[in-house]
Amino acid sequence: MPTTGGAAGKLRPVLVLFDLGADAVVCRITSVLRTGTLDVALSEWMQEGLLKPSVARLDRIVTVDKTLLVKRLGKLSSPDSDAVRLTWNSLMTL
Numbered sequence: 854m855p856t857t858g859g860a861a862g863k864l865r866p867v868l869v870l871f872d873l874g875a876d877a878v879v880c881r882i883t884s885v886l887r888t889g890t891l892d893v894a895l896s897e898w899m900q901e902g903l904l905k906p907s908v909a910r911l912d913r914i915v916t917v918d919k920t921l922l923v924k925r926l927g928k929l930s931s932p933d934s935d936a937v938r939l940t941w942n943s944l945m946t947l
Contacts, residue, residue, distance in 0.1 A: 866926060867917075868909045868937070877922065881913035893940050895933045902927030909937055911945070 867879035884905035886894070891911040898907045903926065929937065 864923065866903060866907070867922070868929070869922070870914070870941075872919075873916070875919060876916050877919050878914060878916050879922075880915075881910045882907050883910060884908075891940065891944060893933070893937050895929070896936075897930040897933055900927070901929055901933065909933075911937070911941060 866882040868882055869877045869879050871878040882895070882903065884903075884907050886906060887908050887910065888894075889910075889912065893909045893911065895901060895903065895907045895909060898905070
């Protein structure tokens with residue numbers, strides 16, 4: 854997955870937030886356990902196909918060409934999906 858600067862980087866997990874046809878809006882998933890207001894700890898990370906306890910970083914959003922999404926690791930559990938949705942809806946207002 855390219856970095857925010859456009860340089861090629863190593864493969865990293867992401868959470869697909871929106872499917873836009875040829876593109877997708879994704880946020881970064883990291884094993885660096887951050888606790889910012891837009892960081893959502895994934896409580897069922899192992900069942901979701903992640904290797905380590907992880908956080909979805911809703912402040913690290915990018916649009917990517919879906920050809921860059923090379924492997925599906927899994928799907929968020931209902932509790933984690935609800936936590937991401939609640940965080941998004943409560944903090945992402947215009």
